[in-house]
Amino acid sequence: xxxxxSFEPIQPALEVKDLHLAYNVRGIPRAVLRGVDFSVAPGxxxxxxxxxxxxKSTTAYAAVRYLPSNGVITGGQINVGGEDVTKMSTxxxxxxxxKHASMVYQDPSGALNPTxxxxxxxxxxxxxxxxxxxxxxxxARKALDEVRIADPDRVMDRYPHQLSGGMQQRVVIAMALAxxxxxxxxxxxxxxxxxxxxxxxxxxxxxxxxxxxxxxLLIAHNLGVIRTMCDRVGVMYAGKIxxxxxxxxxxxxxxxxxxxxxxxxxxxxxVRKTERALFSIPGTLPQIGTPLPTCVFVDRCVIADxxxxxxxxxxxxxxxxxxxxxxxxxxxxxxxxxxxDDSDRTLDGRIVIKLHQVSKTFKQQRHEVPALVGIDMRLxxxxxxxxxxxxxxxxxxxxxxxxxxxxPDEGSTISLDDEALAGLSSARSAAEMGAMxxxxxxxxxxxxxxxxxxxxxxxxxxxxxxxxxxxADEKVETLAAALRLTPRHLDMRPRQLSGGLKQRVAIxxxxxxxxxxxxxxxxxxxxxxxxxxxxxxxxxxxxxxxKTSYLFISHDLGVVRYLADRxxxxxLGRFMEVGTTDQIFNGPHHPYTEALLSAVPSVDxxxxxxxxxxxxxxxxxxxxxxxxxxxxxxxxxxxxxxxTEPPIVYVEDNHRMSCHIPLDELRRLQAMDEGTAAQAET
Amino acid sequence: xxxxxxPESGAAQPEVIDMRSEKKQARRERLRLxxxxxxxxxxxxxxxxxxxxxxxGSAITPxxxxxxxxxxxxRPNAAHWFGTDVLGRDVLSRVMAGARDVLVLAPLAAxxxxxxxxxxxxxxxxFRGAVDExxxxxxxxxxxxxxxxxxxxxxxxVGNSRPVVIGTIAVLFTPVVTRxxxxxxxxxxxxxxxxxxxLRGEGATFIMFREILPNxxxxxxxxxxxxIAYAVFTVATLSFLGAGIQPPAPDWGLAxxxxxxxxxAGQWWPTLFPALAIASLVIAANLIADSIESVVSS
Numbered sequence: 001x002x003x004x005x006s007f008e009p010i011q012p013a014l015e016v017k018d019l020h021l022a023y024n025v026r027g028i029p030r031a032v033l034r035g036v037d038f039s040v041a042p043g044x045x046x047x048x049x050x051x052x053x054x055x056k057s058t059t060a061y062a063a064v065r066y067l068p069s070n071g072v073i074t075g076g077q078i079n080v081g082g083e084d085v086t087k088m089s090t091x092x093x094x095x096x097x098x099k100h101a102s103m104v105y106q107d108p109s110g111a112l113n114p115t116x117x118x119x120x121x122x123x124x125x126x127x128x129x130x131x132x133x134x135x136x137x138x139x140a141r142k143a144l145d146e147v148r149i150a151d152p153d154r155v156m157d158r159y160p161h162q163l164s165g166g167m168q169q170r171v172v173i174a175m176a177l178a179x180x181x182x183x184x185x186x187x188x189x190x191x192x193x194x195x196x197x198x199x200x201x202x203x204x205x206x207x208x209x210x211x212x213x214x215x216x217l218l219i220a221h222n223l224g225v226i227r228t229m230c231d232r233v234g235v236m237y238a239g240k241i242x243x244x245x246x247x248x249x250x251x252x253x254x255x256x257x258x259x260x261x262x263x264x265x266x267x268x269x270x271v272r273k274t275e276r277a278l279f280s281i282p283g284t285l286p287q288i289g290t291p292l293p294t295c296v297f298v299d300r301c302v303i304a305d306x307x308x309x310x311x312x313x314x315x316x317x318x319x320x321x322x323x324x325x326x327x328x329x330x331x332x333x334x335x336x337x338x339x340x341d342d343s344d345r346t347l348d349g350r351i352v353i354k355l356h357q358v359s360k361t362f363k364q365q366r367h368e369v370p371a372l373v374g375i376d377m378r379l380x381x382x383x384x385x386x387x388x389x390x391x392x393x394x395x396x397x398x399x400x401x402x403x404x405x406x407x408p409d410e411g412s413t414i415s416l417d418d419e420a421l422a423g424l425s426s427a428r429s430a431a432e433m434g435a436m437x438x439x440x441x442x443x444x445x446x447x448x449x450x451x452x453x454x455x456x457x458x459x460x461x462x463x464x465x466x467x468x469x470x471x472a473d474e475k476v477e478t479l480a481a482a483l484r485l486t487p488r489h490l491d492m493r494p495r496q497l498s499g500g501l502k503q504r505v506a507i508x509x510x511x512x513x514x515x516x517x518x519x520x521x522x523x524x525x526x527x528x529x530x531x532x533x534x535x536x537x538x539x540x541x542x543x544x545x546x547k548t549s550y551l552f553i554s555h556d557l558g559v560v561r562y563l564a565d566r567x568x569x570x571x572l573g574r575f576m577e578v579g580t581t582d583q584i585f586n587g588p589h590h591p592y593t594e595a596l597l598s599a600v601p602s603v604d605x606x607x608x609x610x611x612x613x614x615x616x617x618x619x620x621x622x623x624x625x626x627x628x629x630x631x632x633x634x635x636x637x638x639x640x641x642x643x644t645e646p647p648i649v650y651v652e653d654n655h656r657m658s659c660h661i662p663l664d665e666l667r668r669l670q671a672m673d674e675g676t677a678a679q680a681e682t
Numbered sequence: 683x684x685x686x687x688x689p690e691s692g693a694a695q696p697e698v699i700d701m702r703s704e705k706k707q708a709r710r711e712r713l714r715l716x717x718x719x720x721x722x723x724x725x726x727x728x729x730x731x732x733x734x735x736x737x738x739g740s741a742i743t744p745x746x747x748x749x750x751x752x753x754x755x756x757r758p759n760a761a762h763w764f765g766t767d768v769l770g771r772d773v774l775s776r777v778m779a780g781a782r783d784v785l786v787l788a789p790l791a792a793x794x795x796x797x798x799x800x801x802x803x804x805x806x807x808x809f810r811g812a813v814d815e816x817x818x819x820x821x822x823x824x825x826x827x828x829x830x831x832x833x834x835x836x837x838x839x840v841g842n843s844r845p846v847v848i849g850t851i852a853v854l855f856t857p858v859v860t861r862x863x864x865x866x867x868x869x870x871x872x873x874x875x876x877x878x879x880x881l882r883g884e885g886a887t888f889i890m891f892r893e894i895l896p897n898x899x900x901x902x903x904x905x906x907x908x909x910i911a912y913a914v915f916t917v918a919t920l921s922f923l924g925a926g927i928q929p930p931a932p933d934w935g936l937a938x939x940x941x942x943x944x945x946x947a948g949q950w951w952p953t954l955f956p957a958l959a960i961a962s963l964v965i966a967a968n969l970i971a972d973s974i975e976s977v978v979s980s
Contacts, residue, residue: 403881404881405877405880405881425880425881425883426880426883430883433881433882433883434882437881438877438878438881440874440877440878442874445873445874445875446873446874446875446878447875448875448879448893448896448897449897450896450897451896459882460882463882463883463884464882464883509878512882513882
């Protein structure tokens, strides 16, 4: 019903009509999808976005009827290539899945059988289609070649665990495309991958889409991925599509309060914590199966009125093919922007933590693996240092060395307020331990699920501050209040809390000992964007109140840019570039930084220079000679970079990098690339 | 398209349910899941029957298991459903009364093995390294010996009494329990809450017993039920070999040992019924163990 004019005469590859679906939980059907309507034209890419639990994945799985045993389609139709999937027999479903529709899941290691060689698994995809062994083998080689696997024969002879995540995902994509399907469903295909690898995989999907003319249904929580990949997008909320339209239009000019909220909760257009807080949508997604009012979003909508509760919102056609289900499309500008930030963030310049020549070498079966090499770093009072780099670059190792989880090598010094610290936390005093705490990435793993929140916080307070009894109880309550946890939350166990609340408990715990430095290790990457915004706001607020310093590790450059005052770019255990956030983003950049920046799919759709890093980060056990980055550098100078270690060059006072290329040359080259990129765009 | 809207739909679900009722609810939920499994019901009914026999003993048996003598070697008949043995004692009464020893010894031995195994599992799994290596080797050594032979040796060497039987079985079972618990502890230790406990300066004992232990209770309960089943078996084996319970106690293993020579003479009943009793109790314990495991792991 909503295909763009150019697609209209053709039968859609996927058509979902008024789909209702429920999961039976203890015999009671709980509605998950409440009338989903959309269609994907052949060759078109359609994106589904929304918070986790809104029904995106269920919709995708329903399209190939791959549902858990308690999932029941209670109404509506799903047509793939004109045939109703809901009415197909089991053998028809099999044919559908082998020939017409393929799926790629989030976790490639789970999609491949660990006990079979890659070759056998890929060949099987072709023998299933009726090719003989020899032919299938040839086709498998070709398929791997097509997903840009450099040496297909060698890869076919390997087991899945011998390949990196990016390579595995390419194999899975090759298998999904074996049948040349009319419909390709991608469920968070790049979520577990590094930004640099993600960029490569997305490029690949884009190219293959053009070759195969398959229709693509893409699910991703990263709105940037959707924007760069999709022609059209559907925004889902509580089992309904609340807005649908051209991807650029929806992201640039959203017409539903929910979409507006989602987009505003992202740190976009380079916004910084010094400018304003992020918007966060109040409340949480209703549980599945709860009866919902006429407008599904009404309980969390800032502009809702009585009309929204009594009448079903109309489907408003905003412009050609851009629909929204809202009574108040004309009142969207009443959604308030978060106020400008006027808090005092001036730093006093006092240095809290100083690292001098910190190295960490792991010993593995007589091999020495240098995970950190001569790190010099300082962190000022109340400052946030962002730590970025691919996985395996040593970010977490650095954090762990500072916290005393790993003892650094001999000759390294880590000092807190100019006092040298013992290597291991167990040799540090309670005050020193309390001064440095961490917020882990995954709150599920970070909180003991058998303890109540109160017990977690009180124990930490007691151990780190020495308070006990009433004083400790008071401290716990103050902490809880600072993190906006109610006293009710204190008596609950982690599993009774939502992801965002759990992360707040984890932050409260980190702040229990009045820390000087808090390491935030990807604290929001397990959370939905609207929850992420609330957590980031909270972290920024706490910092201004407590003058705490953060070491903020994240792969999301938008988030780092929002929160960090300075950024350090790591590669193979070394700092490649350190500078203030503006310096890092404005350049001149280290070539590695340049590549990282251009890998990020931006929700703003700004055209970055496209630099792709090929291959994987080398093993730290065997670092490349000269500049460690030279094997993947796009500005590699033969005879220089692979021979001598690069000097540390100071661009400005606070901005240093390790590169052989003279600064002026770097400036010229990068300006040139930006010029060509801009030209290519127009 | 309309969505039916019950009148109270506007009110969001209460975000938080009262703590205590929530906890009770979770427990009730688990019990309900258990009660829905036929294997759990069957296992419990059999077990309950044997528990009743064990508790009331000669008070509910048709004859006295030790001191009522009738005509010897009667086939099963209306007066003696399971027949009588060579001494003329009622087999049914002896089988019923025989549950008492097993049902005391087996669970006690299993509990003891679970306690030592859990402590060792926590220590090896948490510290890893040298401690793990040393205890691990020791465990492998015990496991490499034939279990029954080892038990026989101990009982013969130390002398035969109920505490010795319990202790021997506990020693035999400890290595297996240690391994299971160790694996669970290693998985738990990798979670960040353990790291965060270390970062606030907790000692190893606190982390092992207060942080990790509550999180592996499911594994421990499953292991306990499995071990009880095996312990029933081992008690019977030891008695059969003469190293366990001594005559004239109406123990099942002992009864088999005393009577199996008569099978060739056509007297199968004094052997078959005690054997079936052992089988039913082992099966019951296994059925319960299986259903608890699937409920705990779901």
